Amino acid sequence: MAGKNAPPEINASSMADIAFLLLVFFLVTTTMDTDLGLSRLLPPPLPDEIEEPPDIKQRNVFEVLVNSNDQLLVEGDIMQIAELTEATKEFVKNPANDVNLPEKELRTVDFFGNVEVSKQVISLQNDNGTSYNMYIQVQNELARAYNELRNELSMEKFGKTYDFYLETGDKDKVKAIRKIYPQRISEAEPKNVGGSR
Amino acid sequence: MSKFNKNKEKSTPQVSTASLPDIVFMLLFFFMVSTVMREVDLKVKMEQPEATEIKKLENKNLVNYIYIGSPTETKKYGTSPRIQLNDAFANVKDVQPYIETKRSEVNEAEIPLLTTSLKVDGDTEMGIVTDVKQELREAQALKISYSTREKVVKK
Numbered sequence: 129m130a131g132k133n134a135p136p137e138i139n140a141s142s143m144a145d146i147a148f149l150l151l152v153f154f155l156v157t158t159t160m161d162t163d164l165g166l167s168r169l170l171p172p173p174l175p176d177e178i179e180e181p182p183d184i185k186q187r188n189v190f191e192v193l194v195n196s197n198d199q200l201l202v203e204g205d206i207m208q209i210a211e212l213t214e215a216t217k218e219f220v221k222n223p224a225n226d227v228n229l230p231e232k233e234l235r236t237v238d239f240f241g242n243v244e245v246s247k248q249v250i251s252l253q254n255d256n257g258t259s260y261n262m263y264i265q266v267q268n269e270l271a272r273a274y275n276e277l278r279n280e281l282s283m284e285k286f287g288k289t290y291d292f293y294l295e296t297g298d299k300d301k302v303k304a305i306r307k308i309y310p311q312r313i314s315e316a317e318p319k320n321v322g323g324s325r
Numbered sequence: 326m327s328k329f330n331k332n333k334e335k336s337t338p339q340v341s342t343a344s345l346p347d348i349v350f351m352l353l354f355f356f357m358v359s360t361v362m363r364e365v366d367l368k369v370k371m372e373q374p375e376a377t378e379i380k381k382l383e384n385k386n387l388v389n390y391i392y393i394g395s396p397t398e399t400k401k402y403g404t405s406p407r408i409q410l411n412d413a414f415a416n417v418k419d420v421q422p423y424i425e426t427k428r429s430e431v432n433e434a435e436i437p438l439l440t441t442s443l444k445v446d447g448d449t450e451m452g453i454v455t456d457v458k459q460e461l462r463e464a465q466a467l468k469i470s471y472s473t474r475e476k477v478v479k480k
Contacts, residue, residue, distance in 0.1 A: 140346070147349035154353065158360035163382040163442060165470035173462045196450075256452035260445045263454075264374040264471055271378035 166267055171315075188230040190219045190250045194266060196257025209265055216273035220248045220309065238304045239285065245308055253316040267313075274311045281305055361385065365412050368402075369394035374447040375476035382470055387438050389427045389466075391420065393453055394446030406449045408457065417453075420460040444472040 192212075193201040200207045202215055222229035232244035250270060254263055278290040282305055286293075293301045369392050382388055392409040396402035407414050410423045428436055441461055445454055461469060 141342075143346035144342070144349055147346050147353055151349055151353045151356065154356045154360065157363060158356065159363050160360045163385070163388065163470075163472060164379045164475055165382060165442060165472040166376055166378065167380050167440075167468070167470045170458060170462050170467040170469055172465070172467065254451050254455075256450060256455065258451040259447065260449045260451060260454060261374045261447035263451055264376055264447075264473055267471065268376040268378055268473075275378055 166264065166271060168267075168313075174317075184249055185231065185247075187228055188247045188249055190216065190230075190248060192250065192252045192266065192270070194252075194254040194258045194262055196255040198259055198262040200266070209262075209269060212266065212269040213273045213276070216250065216270055217277055220246060220273065220277060222246055222248075235307070237307045238300060240304060240308065243308055245310075249312045249314055251314050251316060270313055271311070274309055277309050278305050281308060364390060365392075365409070367392065367409070368396060368398070368412075368414065369407060369409050370397055370446050370448075371444060372447050373444065373472055373474050376471075376473040377476050377478060379473055379475060380470075382440060382442060384438070387431065387435060387440060388470075389424065389439065389441045390444055391423075391441060391457060392444045393449055393457065395448070406446070406453050408453070417456045417460055420457055421464040424461070424464040424466045438468075439466065440468045440470055441466050442470045442472050 191201075191203055195201070200209060200212065202212065203219075207215065219229055222232065225232070230246040230248040232246045234242050235245045237243055237245075252266065252270070254266075275290065282288060282290040282293065282301070286301065290302070290305055293305075371392065371394055393406055394409075395404050395406050396414075402414070408417065408420070409415065410419060415423070424441070428439065431439065443454070443457070458469070461467070
């Protein structure tokens with residue numbers, strides 16, 4: 129044993145209890161969930177005197193309507209949600225230069241030189257009775273179409289996916305790809321179509 | 326005592342518990358670092374839809390939350406979807422003042438970075454969501470995020 133004058137040791141056996149107490153407190157009051165979501169930018173509020181909306185040719189608009197029964201009408205045809213991504217990609221890309229699909233114009237983009245960029249706009253309109261689940265699914269499918277197109281383009285040109293450049297923060301390449309496939313989803317001013325509830 | 330000891334030839338030594346506090350503290354620090362404080366008590370049902378093309382929301386200080394869904398206490402509040410701001414139910418008209426107060430709490434330079442996270446129950450009808458979105462437009466809070474869960478994609 130140590131000498132007579134050694135101070136008595138502090139009993140540390142309750143330390144574990146105190147630590148457990150703290151642990152339980154933090155377990156109860158905190159959450160671990162990270163916030164995930166689809167990011168969107170709302171259009172600014174309409175000015176009082178409404179200007180003439182820019183003329184957009186019918187062939188450049190991809191019309192997506194969702195009614196209160198969560199049914200999908202795309203360009204005048206009923207469609208299942210699973211087909212929406214492919215249809216959107218087909219429309220945006222317009223590989224065969226179809227006259228009913230969007231026009232293209234020549235633009236100069238970094239890395240790519242002169243490329244044909246389609247003048248596509250996606251118009252999304254939903255009813256007041258549409259369920260939020262359906263709305264998010266449609267938004268998700270549209271976003272997926274753009275992401276897949278961008279990935280394909282990026283693979284072709286740089287050999288790496290667009291997601292890779294997003295993660296590594298290569299802003300110039302991301303900007304160039306976005307310029308070729310700009311995400312233009314326009315949401316119509318809310319309307320009560322397909323019967324009121 | 327010797328009476329009991331007779332039965333056992335060798336008593337097994339006790340497991341030392343001296344390192345127990347260290348282990349528990351380690352766990353404690355892990356949870357303190359990896360979790361965040363719960364923001365509000367949810368008063369509405371919240372089953373978020375699933376999506377694949379999602380992004381993580383960075384910088385939690387600059388995120389405002391708006392919860393929409395049908396109340397959990399249906400006997401007291403009915404079943405029609407309600408908006409929850411902070412810890413209380415609110416009307417559509419309360420959204421703009423809410424955004425304004427949130428704005429006054431952050432640095433002026435950070436105001437354009439403010440994001441509104443819409444946490445909406447999947448069964449809610451779009452009508453109320455659209456109303457809230459219109460209010461957000463009026464309040465010039467244009468950056469929004471539809472909060473979703475991550476969908477596990479089978480390959």
